[in-house]
């Protein structure tokens with residue numbers, strides 16, 4: 571897990587590595603047992619479940635897993651599906667924001683590298 575700039579939110583978010591992203595997806599599809607297994611693995615005994623926080627039941631365990639991994643409650647479950655570091659490219663040498671895809675050849679935030687694009 572690392573903090574990286576995410577252009578859709580225009581702010582730094584906690585991005586998951588591929589293993590953590592898989593844990594969230596597994597928790598989404600398979601539910602509570604995946605979250606309980608991770609709590610046991612991390613020896614977390616005082617975890618407080620989101621029973622009192624209203625959320626879509628469908629995404630509940632995805633949100634629980636993200637909270638274990640990052641320490642943050644994200645209220646938008648669909649945003650988490652974009653919080654995977656490897657979905658983005660390397661950090662821009664100029665502005666340090668990640669390229670928007672792994673294949674991007676210029677920075678959409680500051681324009682770094684765009685001088686190499688073919689002009690029409």
Ligand SMILES: [Zn+2]
Nearest residue numbers: 662665677680
């Ligand atoms: Zn840039």
